[in-house]
Amino acid sequence: MRSPESPHCCLWWSLRELDAEIERYAKDIQKTDKLVKAGKATLEHAKLLDEFAAGQVPWVEELRDLSEKLPPAESVVIQELKGLALAGGSRMILSGGAATEKEVSLLESSLRDDSHRVAGKGVQKEAKELKYPYLFEETITLAPPSEKSARSKTTNATVASNPASSAQTTEAQP
Numbered sequence: 016m017r018s019p020e021s022p023h024c025c026l027w028w029s030l031r032e033l034d035a036e037i038e039r040y041a042k043d044i045q046k047t048d049k050l051v052k053a054g055k056a057t058l059e060h061a062k063l064l065d066e067f068a069a070g071q072v073p074w075v076e077e078l079r080d081l082s083e084k085l086p087p088a089e090s091v092v093i094q095e096l097k098g099l100a101l102a103g104g105s106r107m108i109l110s111g112g113a114a115t116e117k118e119v120s121l122l123e124s125s126l127r128d129d130s131h132r133v134a135g136k137g138v139q140k141e142a143k144e145l146k147y148p149y150l151f152e153e154t155i156t157l158a159p160p161s162e163k164s165a166r167s168k169t170t171n172a173t174v175a176s177n178p179a180s181s182a183q184t185t186e187a188q189p
Contacts, residue, residue: 074098081126085126090113090118091112091114092147095108095109095110096108096110104157105157105159106155108152108153112146116138116149119138131158132156135153136152138151
């Protein structure tokens with residue numbers, strides 16, 4: 016028999032301790048892998064929520080802008096308004112009538128800007144005598160909020176670099 020002090024005994028004992036340590040690390044890795052897998056799912060959900068939040072359309076602002084840009088009620092009436100929140104660019108669909116065909120053209124041009132693309136399906140004239148005989152349907156595609164904020168930052172930077180372009184100068188009266 017070998018004595019416990021022999022080099023082979025200590026080597027065997029060290030290997031046994033190292034094997035036990037390897038087994039502990041393997042179990043730790045398995046636990047960590049499970050946590051990572053669970054974390055990946057949570058991270059994917061968080062990314063989806065971030066994308067959703069980034070694509071949110073400030074509908075109240077859009078409706079305010081729309082009401083400010085529309086021709087007067089004597090000229091145009093909106094009979095239906097649909098809002099569609101889409102990932103690539105949300106849309107508003109307006110259906111209504113106008114007193115004249117020219118009012119529909121004015122409506123389209125007044126709603127069109129850097130953040131809004133306007134496309135109509137054409138104008139149909141109703142045979143009946145109506146106050147608004149020219150029927151229209153306009154689709155307004157809104158720029159994603161990220162593009163809008165980038166545009167407004169550029170506009171604000173331009174105004175800041177040239178304050179005279181946005182403010183009237185007043186002279187002091189003696």
